[in-house]
Amino acid sequence: MKQLTKAEEEVMQLLWKLERANVAAIINELPEPKPAYNTVSTIVRILEDKGFAGHEKVGKGHIYFPLLQKSEYSNQSINKLVDGYFQGSFKSMVSFFMKKNDISLSELEEIMNQIKKDQ
Numbered sequence: 123m124k125q126l127t128k129a130e131e132e133v134m135q136l137l138w139k140l141e142r143a144n145v146a147a148i149i150n151e152l153p154e155p156k157p158a159y160n161t162v163s164t165i166v167r168i169l170e171d172k173g174f175a176g177h178e179k180v181g182k183g184h185i186y187f188p189l190l191q192k193s194e195y196s197n198q199s200i201n202k203l204v205d206g207y208f209q210g211s212f213k214s215m216v217s218f219f220m221k222k223n224d225i226s227l228s229e230l231e232e233i234m235n236q237i238k239k240d241q
Contacts, residue, residue: 123190123198124172133165134174138192142185 126134136151137143145163149156166186169175174195177184208214220230 123195125202126169126172126174126195129165130169130172130174133162134169134188134195135192137169137175137186137188142187144180144183144185148186 132152133148136148140147140151143151145159145166148166149159149162152162166175166177170177170186174188174190175186176189177186204210204212204215208218219225225233
């Protein structure tokens, strides 16, 4: 799966949120200063070329929608992070974040309990 640039990911996050949107609706959701219409339109077409988004022609315009679920992209991104920075070890990643974020054992137990509950 191809990686997204920061701008592409920002637009993709909005497509996941909106589910279906034209370029104007995407721009409306972006923070100030708003990018130019052509900029967002180009990003959406790049997302289509990369296989992340599709479109449906409606009148003279297009409605864009995600072709990939957010969870699929999140999983791939996390795996790339783990492989690239933690030699493929989730244990190393969790240990790193515990140390850097000063997570206590009781907080870790809460996290583990939540994971068990969500399975």
